[in-house]
Amino acid sequence: RLICDRETEIEIFTPEEYWTVAASVTSDGSAPFEARLVTHEGEKLKKFTLNNETSALAAKRAVETSKFAIESVEAKPSRRNPPPPFTTSTLQQEASRKLGFNAANTMRVAQRLYEGIDIGGETTGLITYMRTDGVDMAGEAIADARRVISGEFGDNYVPDSPRVYKTKAKNAQEAHECIRPTSFSRHPSKVHGLDQDQRRLYELIWKRAMASQMEAARLENTTIEIVSSDKKTGLRATGSVVLFDGFLRLYEEGRDDAEGEEGASILPKVRQGAGADARDVKADQHFTQPPPRYSEASLVKRLEELGIGRPSTYASTLSTLRDRGYVTMDKNRFVPDSKGRIVTAFLENFFRRYVEYDFTANLEEQLDEISNGDVNWKEFLRDFWKDFSASVEDIGELRITDVLEALNVALAPLIFPKKADGSDPRACPACADGRLSLKTGKYGAFIGCSNYPNCNFTRQLSAAEGDAAAEGDRVLGIDPNSELEVTLKIGRFGPYIQLGEQEKDSKEKPKRAGIPKGWKIEDLDLERALMLLSLPREVGPHPEDGEMIEAGLGRFGPFVKHGKTYANLPSIDDVFEIGLNRAVTLIAEKRANPRGQRGAGAKPLKELGAHPVTGEPVNVMDGRYGPYIKHQKTNATLPKDLSPDAVTLEDALPLLAAREKKPPTAKKKATKKKAAAPKKEAAKPAAKKAATKKAPAKKAAKKATKKAAKKTAAE
Secondary structure (H helix, E strand, O other), X not given: OHHHHHHHHHHHOOOOEEEEEEXXXXXXXXXXXEEEEEEEOOEEOOOOOOOOHHXXXXXXXXXXXXXXXEEEEEXXXXXXXXXXXXXXXXXXXXXXXXXXXXXXXXXXXXXXXXXXXXXXXXXXXXXXXXXOOOXXXXXXXXXXXXXXXHHHHOHHHOOOOOOOOOOOOOOOOXXXXXXXXXXXXXXXXXXXXXXXXXXXXXXXXXXXXXXXXXXXXXXXXXXXXXXXXXXXXXXXEEEEEEEEXXXXXXXXXXXXXXXXXXXXXXXXXXXXXXXXXXXXXXXXXXXXXXXXXXXXXXXXHHHHHHOOOOOOOHHHHHHHHHHOOOEEEEXXXXXXXXXXXXHXXXXXXXXXXXXXXXXXXXXHHHHHHHHXXXXXXXXXXXXXXXXXXXXXXHHHOOOHHHHHHHHHHHOHHXXXXXXXXXXXXXXXXXXXXXXXXXXXXXXXXXXXXXXXXXXXXEEXXXXXXXXXXXXXXXXXXXXXXXXXXXXEEEEOOEEEEEEOOOOOOOOOOOEEEEOOOOOOHHHOOHHHHHHHHOOOEEEEEOOOOOOEEEEEEEOOEEEXXXXXXXXXXXXXXXXXXXXXXXXXXXXXXXXXXXXXXXOOOOOOOEEEEEOOOOOOEEEEEEEOOEEEEEEOOEEEEOOOOOOOOOOOHHHHHHHHHHHHHOOOOOOOOOOOOOOOOOHHHOHHHHHHHHHHHHHHHHHHHHHHHHHHHHHHHHO
16 A cells, blocks of 8 residues: 555656756855855745746846855754664665665575574574564673774774664564674674675674764764845855764665755855855756655665564565565566556555554554453454454445446546546547446456447556557558558557458457567557568478478467477567578477476576585576476476575575475376266165275274273283
């Protein structure tokens, strides 16, 4: 819901124009520094005071024609304290920002560091327990950190007293201390036996924990006010100087989203009352930006702020969103999929109580009370089920049309975006009086016309303004051979090309062709459409049997075909360019290895090394359903959040071991149907079965008699 709510904010966001005016200022021969306009015509400027080019240019002329002087120079000292050591959530956030790790990968690597590596012949854990919401640090660890800080950086980097932190997170249990190195003397550069990811994460944890016990940074923030002689125009320059770097020498916390850099520049020394010259005056246009989509780091932070989830659940929660197709990732940001938005809209409209943020947070508290023995779990479940089942019964009485109309309203920014001309976004583009609405079908939800079956207009859910999907069918031109129209159409499964129209009372459908992946429909023209309609393309006769080899575009992508043998092609361009020699080679390779890259002769994506027990190779292979790990006859699926390039032998061994523990999938045996027995003989098998059932009872009776006899003899 958080992700969907943010997407809705972005969709309904209306950018607002504003302007800023800045100049390069010098005083008494000083180095130039930038100053921004803050006062115009005697009034203090607000963000949207200069909201058009006319007012901005007028302000620019006022700066250019004014004479300025330095009115004041104010320098204020400030301190910047280090951030606390890592908890599970802050580790996931910082690893996402600085290392590009997702939450699942962060926890997997941290688990290895916690379990330890071989140091001096014994396994030694490098970090403390990594599933924690506590920020406190053990006294001996603080003493160790202060000793290492003094040795590495000097006594002036050690604060007078140890730093003590308290958690601010809701529902924090603080059952464990913070995530820190087990020994601060193990400098990251001196620890051997780690792979690249483990070394980077250990260094991040070591630096953060060390910095948390270092002296604060001391800065000086300077503000220079520059005013015109008539006091109607004012400029301001801000900057800062680091007087003592403190913990910043070792570590600086990352940020989720870039913030303004104003105030980060170093200003020259200027004298109060001195004259000032403003040159190179610029008026820049800006537009307000919508809130950014959530990254893993910012989403985990938001969950923690709301008190939703526990340190051990963040990684699995985010993985589930991806694995079930509720979201997609775009530049490491969460983008809700249509399926996810429909589910969320349905729950918000008909089960709102159960998707409220405070309901989830309060549920966490109630579960804590149950675990502490303060609340009876059976009573809790009875009360929950009583209300929930009543809600389900109420929803069950609604008609499907009522539900769909409620979703039409809730998802309007997604499925019916406003049009630039102000026309009704729900008006059907194919007929005069039809209304577009959300509909459900065998393969999921889509947008269709209310006049169905008289109007067959359909399209996918998302229809951003200006897309071909929102505009309906588009005629690309006339096929010179058939003299029929070539049309780009938008169906419920996406865009496609169609030659001509289906005639009334005719069962013969017009020829159609799907749009290959990577082709943009706005760039599609008649030439490319005819290329797609011409498929399959004849490449040439096979030299062995003379049968024609064809190239085409199928359900699983581009291919070449000879007889019943299909061989995949890398791209759609190969369909139109491949020659006979290469096609024959691909067909031969496919016949030699019918299972493709999944076969024994396939080349591995990555060789991980020899298995420590068998000595046999462990490799990463490319399979039909994605990459997997292969050792002898064991195939283990590679998790989606672990890339084939990053996987190591240490990652692969637990996956193989887990797969070997699972029982093999039982294959169903084909059973032959027995001929029906004659009716007269039907009673005989039944009698035999009845006799067979009684036999075990007789055996059991005999065994009981023998046992009783033995017992009597023993007595």
